[in-house]
Amino acid sequence: MGDGRFITVEGIEGAGKTTAIDIIRDWVKGQGGDPRLTREPGGTALGEELRDVLLRHREDGMSAEAEVLLMFAARAEHLDRVIRPALAAGRWVICDRFTDASIAYQGMGRRLGIDRVRSLGQWTHPDLAPDLTLWLDLPVTLGLERAAGRSRPDRFESEQSRFFEAVRHGYATIAEQEPARVQRIDASGTPAQVRDGITAVLEARFGG
Numbered sequence: 001m002g003d004g005r006f007i008t009v010e011g012i013e014g015a016g017k018t019t020a021i022d023i024i025r026d027w028v029k030g031q032g033g034d035p036r037l038t039r040e041p042g043g044t045a046l047g048e049e050l051r052d053v054l055l056r057h058r059e060d061g062m063s064a065e066a067e068v069l070l071m072f073a074a075r076a077e078h079l080d081r082v083i084r085p086a087l088a089a090g091r092w093v094i095c096d097r098f099t100d101a102s103i104a105y106q107g108m109g110r111r112l113g114i115d116r117v118r119s120l121g122q123w124t125h126p127d128l129a130p131d132l133t134l135w136l137d138l139p140v141t142l143g144l145e146r147a148a149g150r151s152r153p154d155r156f157e158s159e160q161s162r163f164f165e166a167v168r169h170g171y172a173t174i175a176e177q178e179p180a181r182v183q184r185i186d187a188s189g190t191p192a193q194v195r196d197g198i199t200a201v202l203e204a205r206f207g208g
């Protein structure tokens with residue numbers, strides 16, 4: 001495989017990103033690539049510390065502004081230490097969430113506004129966007145059902161379905177605005193159906 005590519009995976013709670021990332025990794029390896037898997041918030045020592053802060057329950061809560069700025073602080077470090085070096089080395093980067101998550105979760109879920117959050121993305125990485133974003137889309141009730149039973153829900157997982165409806169609407173808006181980059185995958189089907197959907201997109205975009 002020649003030049004590196006930047007693939008991000010997005011979706012609401014319980015969308016099945018973990019499984020999707022395995023499928024993408026296997027596909028890239030099948031093409032002879034050596035993908036770099038990473039995640040947000042996180043992916044670096046500082047990013048993982050910020051992840052702990054962001055996901056942990058706080059009695060005093062956290063302002064939406066602080067939340068989005070911490071997401072972007074972790075992202076700036078991640079870009080600098082992991083994403084840009086890997087792409088520069090010609091590796092494929094598969095990232096579990098990226099700036100679209102901030103647009104959907106903080107822009108829509110926390111009601112900061114899509115444009116306001118997008119402007120932080122333009123400030124943080126004006127010259128870099130994912131080559132492909134797979135948006136795993138499914139009804140909120142199904143996502144929450146699949147995610148149920150986790151030991152102790154974190155600060156985001158504890159949100160109500162109305163919050164995730166707003167996040168889903170955020171992703172739908174991004175997909176409508178950027179159809180060339182964002183590919184919707186119907187994540188409500190069986191694992192085999194989801195696998196076929198993801199593989200078809202990868203083949204169409206990067207295959208042969």
Ligand code: Z5A
Pocket residue numbers: 011012013014015016017018019020040041071096097098099100101102103105106146147156157187188189190191192194
């Ligand atoms: N966040 C934010 O607000 N702003 C930002 O900028 C960023 C993040 C970057 C942590 O992210 C939180 O940070 C996240 C948004 C916020 N909170 N939420 N919600 P995360 O990605 O680490 O957390 P998560 O969304 O909770 O990810 P997850 O736990 O890894 O979920 P998932 O990967 O989408 O789900 P899964 O574990 O792959 O699947 C869920 C279950 O469904 C599991 O038991 C699977 O076996 C099952 N599954 C998967 N596919 C299927 C199919 N097709 N059929 C049936 N069952 C299935």
